[in-house]
Amino acid sequence: MVFDVDGTMVDSERHGHRVAFNQAFADLGLPFHWDEQRYGALLAVTGGERRVRTFLRTDPTVAAEGWAVERIDEVARTVHARKTELFTEMARSNVFTPRPGVTRLLDDLAQGGIAVGVATTGSREWVLPLLDGLFCLQRFAVVVTGAEAPQRKPHPSAYHQAVDLLGVDAGHVAAVEDSGPGVAAARYASLACLVVTNGYTEHDVARQAHLALDGFGDPDAPATVLVDTYETCPRGVVDLTVLRHLVSRVNGCFLPFE
Ligand code: XBP
Numbered sequence: 001m002v003f004d005v006d007g008t009m010v011d012s013e014r015h016g017h018r019v020a021f022n023q024a025f026a027d028l029g030l031p032f033h034w035d036e037q038r039y040g041a042l043l044a045v046t047g048g049e050r051r052v053r054t055f056l057r058t059d060p061t062v063a064a065e066g067w068a069v070e071r072i073d074e075v076a077r078t079v080h081a082r083k084t085e086l087f088t089e090m091a092r093s094n095v096f097t098p099r100p101g102v103t104r105l106l107d108d109l110a111q112g113g114i115a116v117g118v119a120t121t122g123s124r125e126w127v128l129p130l131l132d133g134l135f136c137l138q139r140f141a142v143v144v145t146g147a148e149a150p151q152r153k154p155h156p157s158a159y160h161q162a163v164d165l166l167g168v169d170a171g172h173v174a175a176v177e178d179s180g181p182g183v184a185a186a187r188y189a190s191l192a193c194l195v196v197t198n199g200y201t202e203h204d205v206a207r208q209a210h211l212a213l214d215g216f217g218d219p220d221a222p223a224t225v226l227v228d229t230y231e232t233c234p235r236g237v238v239d240l241t242v243l244r245h246l247v248s249r250v251n252g253c254f255l256p257f258e
Pocket residue numbers: 004005006007013017045046047048049084119120121122123146153179181182
């Protein structure tokens with residue numbers, strides 16, 4: 001199994017990355033602020049520095065002031081560096097909680113002897129403390145971040161690297177994602193793909209997924225199933241059995257069922 005981080009294992013965008021970007025703008029004396037709705041639209045651009053640069057290139061204030069391309073690039077770099085410091089501090093301070101059902105699923109996978117990897121294109125500086133604080137890093141056999149995969153999703157590089165490092169055949173791996181670029185990256189890497197949508201992604205990803213729900217679900221609080229191409233998750237609870245069925249049905253491989 002290979003998990004995405006932002007939006008998938010932890011709801012980190014709206015009250016996490018967005019807040020850190022806004023604080024970075026303020027710290028640097030820049031007149032920008034991203035509200036929740038605007039940030040949702042900006043999530044189509046993966047990678048924090050690219051997100052800032054894309055925003056600056058289309059912002060009316062920047063255009064009116066006639067910023068040169070070099071200035072835009074420099075400001076994007078500086079804002080992102082400060083945002084990374086701020087978000088790393090948030091990650092270290094344990095202000096986040098896992099999405100419901102993630103820890104149960106990780107326990108289930110560990111009991112089943114399934115190797116678990118992470119493929120995110122977020123910055124390594126915050127990814128490691130965030131994962132360690134929420135789940136303990138030892139749970140993950142492999143962690144690929146933006147440092148190792150500079151080509152951001154939807155490029156499949158992060159997934160290719162995670163699968164290679166796990167030393168398994170892509171046909172035996174499922175990815176867990178929350179966003180359109182993430183699903184595309186997983187599908188380009190030929191992985192079975194489960195999507196757990198969140199408030200920002202509920203409208204844009206479900207149709208690309210093999211299985212999509214609005215959460216991982218728990219036995220006493222099942223998630224709503226949005227797409228279930230292979231009828232693998234009738235109860236709305238993602239567990240090892242569901243994922244084994246999914247991989248087997250998507251790739252036509254026969255994995256041992258226990
Ligand atoms: C996550 C991202 C990241 C974060 C910000 O992508 O797009 O850009 O929003 O992280 P994914 P950085 O969930 O698909 O891996 O600022 O560190 O880039």
